[in-house]
Amino acid sequence: MSKPFYTIAVTGLNAVDNPGPGVPVIRSLKEARSFDCRIVGFCYEMLEPGAYMKDLVDVCYQVPYPSAGTELLLARLKQIQEKEHIDVVIPNFDAELFSYVKLRSELLNMGIHLFLPSYEQFEARQKYNLADFCSSCGMNVPRSYNCISPEAFFKEGWKFPVVLKGKYYEAYIVSDKEQFLSVFSRIVATWGGPAIVQEFIEGSEFNLIGCCDVEGQLLAAVPMRKQYITEKGKAWAGVTIKDGHIMDLAQKFVAGGKWCGAFELELIKAKDGRLYLLEVNPRIPAWVYLSTAAGVNIPEMLVNCSMGNPVAPLLDYEVGKMFIRYSWDMVVDQSEFAEFSVTGEKHNR
Amino acid sequence: MKMNDNIAISQSGYVFNPQTGESFSLNPTAIEVIKLLQEGKSRDEIAVEMTSRYDISISSFLCDLDDFLHLLQQYDMMANE
Numbered sequence: 001m002s003k004p005f006y007t008i009a010v011t012g013l014n015a016v017d018n019p020g021p022g023v024p025v026i027r028s029l030k031e032a033r034s035f036d037c038r039i040v041g042f043c044y045e046m047l048e049p050g051a052y053m054k055d056l057v058d059v060c061y062q063v064p065y066p067s068a069g070t071e072l073l074l075a076r077l078k079q080i081q082e083k084e085h086i087d088v089v090i091p092n093f094d095a096e097l098f099s100y101v102k103l104r105s106e107l108l109n110m111g112i113h114l115f116l117p118s119y120e121q122f123e124a125r126q127k128y129n130l131a132d133f134c135s136s137c138g139m140n141v142p143r144s145y146n147c148i149s150p151e152a153f154f155k156e157g158w159k160f161p162v163v164l165k166g167k168y169y170e171a172y173i174v175s176d177k178e179q180f181l182s183v184f185s186r187i188v189a190t191w192g193g194p195a196i197v198q199e200f201i202e203g204s205e206f207n208l209i210g211c212c213d214v215e216g217q218l219l220a221a222v223p224m225r226k227q228y229i230t231e232k233g234k235a236w237a238g239v240t241i242k243d244g245h246i247m248d249l250a251q252k253f254v255a256g257g258k259w260c261g262a263f264e265l266e267l268i269k270a271k272d273g274r275l276y277l278l279e280v281n282p283r284i285p286a287w288v289y290l291s292t293a294a295g296v297n298i299p300e301m302l303v304n305c306s307m308g309n310p311v312a313p314l315l316d317y318e319v320g321k322m323f324i325r326y327s328w329d330m331v332v333d334q335s336e337f338a339e340f341s342v343t344g345e346k347h348n349r
Numbered sequence: 350m351k352m353n354d355n356i357a358i359s360q361s362g363y364v365f366n367p368q369t370g371e372s373f374s375l376n377p378t379a380i381e382v383i384k385l386l387q388e389g390k391s392r393d394e395i396a397v398e399m400t401s402r403y404d405i406s407i408s409s410f411l412c413d414l415d416d417f418l419h420l421l422q423q424y425d426m427m428a429n430e
Contacts, residue, residue, distance in 0.1 A: 204369065225370025241370040242355070269369075319367045320357065 007085055008303060009040040009112075012092030012286075013050025013057070015327070018169075018232050021092040023049070024289035025299045026056045031292060032300035034309070040084050046340050052332050054348040059084070062344035066096045073099050074106055081110050088113045088306045090299065092283055094168050097122060113306040115214075115261045117282055124257060125280035127165055127196045133280075137256025139249060140276045142199040150177075150184050153197060163198040166191035171233055173200060198278070203270040206243070207235065208250055209284070209291050210265070211298045213305055216258035219313045220298055221250045222291040227322070235287055237324045240294045240317060245275050253280070262302055287323060294321040351428040352386050352421070369425055378403075382417060392418070 008029055012020030026039050041060035043051050051060040061080050064072045080086070089112055091100045100107070101119050108114075116122075124133045134141035142163075147153045154177060164180060165171040166187035174180045187195050210221040223246045228237035246267060253265060257280075264281040284298060291298055294317040304311045340346040357365045362375035364383075375383065381402075385395045396414060400407050421427050 204371075206370070227370070239365075239370045239372075242367045243369070320365055 004035045004307075005037065006035050006087040006303060006307070007038045007040060009042055009080075009084075009086045009089040010050075010092065011042040011063075011090070011096060013041050013043055013048040013060070014045070015049045017230060018234055019286045019325075020048075020050075021284045021286045021288055023053065023056065024286060024292075025090055025092060025284055026050070026053075027289050028292040028297050028299040029303065030056065032297060032303070034300060034304060037303075040080070040086055041346075042089075043340075046337060049330060051340060051346050052330055052336060052348075058347075058349045060340065060346040060348070062340070066093075066099050070099045070102050074103055077103075077107065077112070078110065081112065086112050088115075088303050090284070090302060091116070094281065094283060097282055113308075115302050115306040117257075117260050117263075121257055121259060122282055125282060127167060127279065128194055130196075130277070130280065133257070134277055137252050139252050139256070140274055142201050142276050142278065144199070145197040146194040147184065147197050148194045150181055153180075158197065158199075161200045163200050165196040165198065167194065167196070201268050201270050201276055203268045203276075205229065205235075206241070206246060206267045206269065207238070207285065207287070208246055208265040208267065209262070209288060209298060210250055210254070210259075211262045211301050211305075212254055212259040213311060214260050216254055216260065217313065218251060218254045218315070219301055219305075219311055220291070220296045221247060221315060222294055222296050222298075222317050223247070223250075224287060224290060228324075235325075237322065238287060238290060239322045240290065240319050242319045249275055249277065253277070261305070262298055287325075290321060290323040291317070293323070294318040350386070350392060350418070351389070352383070353426055353428050356426050358383055358387075364426070366424065366426055371424060373424070379417065382414065 010022045010025050012022035014020040029037050038058050041051050041057040042063045043060055044065055050057055063076050091097055100114055101116050101122055104114055128146045131141050131144040161173050161175040163171055164174050164183050168191050170187050172183050174183050184195055205226045206223055208221055208223040211219045213219055223241050223243060224238040225241050226235040226238050230236050262284045264285040266279040268276050268278055288298055296314050296317045301311050355367050362380045364373045385398055396407050396410050400410050
């Protein structure tokens with residue numbers, strides 16, 4: 001029986017020190033056993049390296065930033081769809097997910113399938129709602145405070161150090177009031193308010209990548225211990241592990257949130273052995289290829305869920321599989337950059 | 350006194366705890382002790398065996414062995430009994 005063939009659009013082709021998940025998502029899709037595919041890259045900037053990876057990406061289009069609004073995005077997607085006949089879009093940035101959730105039915109009318117959480121699910125796990133969400137699911141979460149005014153926060157009597165987080169991205173350990181004021185003004189200027197203050201918990205950091213079907217059934221869950229962490233707190237090396245407590249927590253998250261689609265849980269195990277949920281990312285993380293290499297291809301699952309194909313749970317994976325990230329200087333002719341800059345399109349094949 | 354069954358130890362002395370993701374390197378003496386632990390030997394049996402192999406008193410060896418066993422417990426490598 002011949003495999004189906006899908007045209008799949010993927011965002012997040014950037015690769016700075018906090019790399020986007022797009023390239024590892026595409027690597028996973030290219031290894032899918034249940035379908036063959038053609039890849040359309042969606043880029044915000046001309047220098048996103050995935051756009052120049054000819055063996056992975058067939059064609060790339062510039063799309064408007066999420067801040068430009070959903071109408072502009074929809075208009076651009078209509079233009080692209082006329083040429084590309086995209087079956088599935090996999091958005092990989094937190095900041096763009098809201099637009100895609102909002103445009104779900106319009107895109108489906110155009111033949112574009114998405115597999116994303118609902119707006120309510122998306123909102124429930126936002127950093128500023130996480131404490132309420134976790135307590136309703138019976139999960140431990142560090143004590144949290146949504147901070148609009150540093151002065152009001154200082155009156156609460158918290159002890160330093162604390163973790164200060166931006167609404168969407170960035171997290172810093174701050175050890176005194178002066179540092180708090182400086183970091184607070186910077187992240188609120190970048191991401192808007194409130195900033196989220198979390199109790200600092202010392203321990204080992206773990207992440208879990210998972211995927212749920214439309215009924216909130218856990219299809220896959222692969223935990224990883226961070227072995228090398230960058231200044232931004234990103235895993236630059238990691239190893240798959242098998243920990244019953246982490247899997248129990250994933251099941252609690254899924255049962256409580258009735259999640260739909262891919263997700264990442266950021267966890268910390270304190271020295272007393274208690275496991276805390278630090279963050280829920282409503283998308284595939286950049287280390288997804290480790291999961292694929294360990295035998296669980298979550299991007300493939302996501303595409304099959306998007307297309308309404310049956311997907312069986314796959315909760316076994318290879319324990320002790322490691323990833324070590326590296327950067328690679330690609331050399332390209334300037335004409336490629338010029339083509340992309342002028343036309344907003346880059347045809348690799 | 351038993352090690353967790355899931356602890357993986359290579360012949361070269363690389364130890365991987367799949368529950369925590371931690372890994373360690375053992376020196377040759379520690380590899381011998383771990384092998385005896387995996388054979389189900391008790392603390393005293395290990396001490397008798399090791400002092401027959403090396404020129405060290407039982408009391409000195411037990412002192413080092415207790416430190417090592419404490420480390421294994423601290424790193425969640427011993428089964429709860």
